[in-house]
Amino acid sequence: MRVIFFGSPAFALPSLQAVAREHQVLAVVSQPDRPAGRGKRLQPPPVKELAMRLGLPVEQPTKLRDGELAKVLAALQPEVFVVVAYGRILPPDLLAVPKLGAWNVHASLLPRYRGAAPIQWAVIRGESKTGVCVMRMEEGLDTGPVAASREEPICDDDTAGMLAERLASLGSALLVETLPRIADGSVTLRAQDEAGATLAPLMKKEDGYLDLGAPALVVSAHARGVDPWPGAIVFLVDEPMKVFGVRVIAGQGAPGEVQGLVPQGLAVACGEAAVAFAELQMPGRKRLPAAALLAGHPIPVGTRLRSAP
Numbered sequence: 001m002r003v004i005f006f007g008s009p010a011f012a013l014p015s016l017q018a019v020a021r022e023h024q025v026l027a028v029v030s031q032p033d034r035p036a037g038r039g040k041r042l043q044p045p046p047v048k049e050l051a052m053r054l055g056l057p058v059e060q061p062t063k064l065r066d067g068e069l070a071k072v073l074a075a076l077q078p079e080v081f082v083v084v085a086y087g088r089i090l091p092p093d094l095l096a097v098p099k100l101g102a103w104n105v106h107a108s109l110l111p112r113y114r115g116a117a118p119i120q121w122a123v124i125r126g127e128s129k130t131g132v133c134v135m136r137m138e139e140g141l142d143t144g145p146v147a148a149s150r151e152e153p154i155c156d157d158d159t160a161g162m163l164a165e166r167l168a169s170l171g172s173a174l175l176v177e178t179l180p181r182i183a184d185g186s187v188t189l190r191a192q193d194e195a196g197a198t199l200a201p202l203m204k205k206e207d208g209y210l211d212l213g214a215p216a217l218v219v220s221a222h223a224r225g226v227d228p229w230p231g232a233i234v235f236l237v238d239e240p241m242k243v244f245g246v247r248v249i250a251g252q253g254a255p256g257e258v259q260g261l262v263p264q265g266l267a268v269a270c271g272e273a274a275v276a277f278a279e280l281q282m283p284g285r286k287r288l289p290a291a292a293l294l295a296g297h298p299i300p301v302g303t304r305l306r307s308a309p
Contacts, residue, residue, distance in 0.1 A: 012084035014172035114142035115200035124225030145189035159227035215272035245278025
């Protein structure tokens with residue numbers, strides 16, 4: 001098939017590789033380069049980097065609604081658009097370009113978790129399973145009919161990053177299985193049930209702040225859902241402290257009260273039971289095992305960690 005691929009982050013890489021192996025990728029559309037790191041140097045999206053290695057033309061429009069990109073892509077005469085975590089909503093003129101439509105790989109079991117951060121919110125909200133869908137795109141936010149789906153369990157120790165790796169692979173496999181059925185017209189579409197729709201909005205830095213007054217199970221799920229970004233954060237006095245490897249343990253005390261060092265890490269009481277932070281990171285410092293950080297930066301038993309600055 002003649003394909004134009006839209007994608008930006010690492011999640012889209014397995015899909016681009018799979019599509020490029022089996023189809024003719026006419027062009028890749030990705031987000032513009034963004035400043036990153038301490039030096040704020042421009043960094044290309046992972047999808048752009050892969051496209052360049054594969055020798056594929058790349059478009060990085062700053063605007064989608066001025067009609068220019070639609071003209072450029074229409075001239076290539078694509079049969080389909082494949083969209084995987086591109087990060088922007090395609091306007092009607094773009095959706096109308098490919099004769100067989102635009103198809104999106106979405107990392108949830110639609111209609112649940114429509115939006116920009118379905119993996120993170122599924123983990124944060126304690127779901128036991130999620131999955132991927134291949135959906136025909138329309139003007140609404142992830143509202144189009146579903147062509148194929150596949151489930152994936154969420155394990156008790158899954159972070160959003162770990163789950164994303166599995167779903168990226170699962171989504172690429174489902175995509176290449178579905179594209180031939182799109183090509184020959186045998187694909188069957190299932191309308192989404194609007195009554196079951198939930199949203200997964202874009203993550204903000206503040207979404208990483210842990211509510212230590214919540215039950216330990218909720219705190220642990222929250223911490224895993226914001227790993228690797230924006231990262232789970234508690235506050236030691238006025239300093240934000242990133243925490244990693246958050247596990248539920250037995251314990252009691254006032255929410256946020258430090259219980260001391262245990263084999264699993266730094267123990268902290270929650271609204272119900274307690275959690276242990278396996279690794280800690282202070283501002284401007286390296287991420288360290290809890291015991292190593294506490295050796296140089298003691299946090300006395302009884303210290304109250306806060307959930308917000």
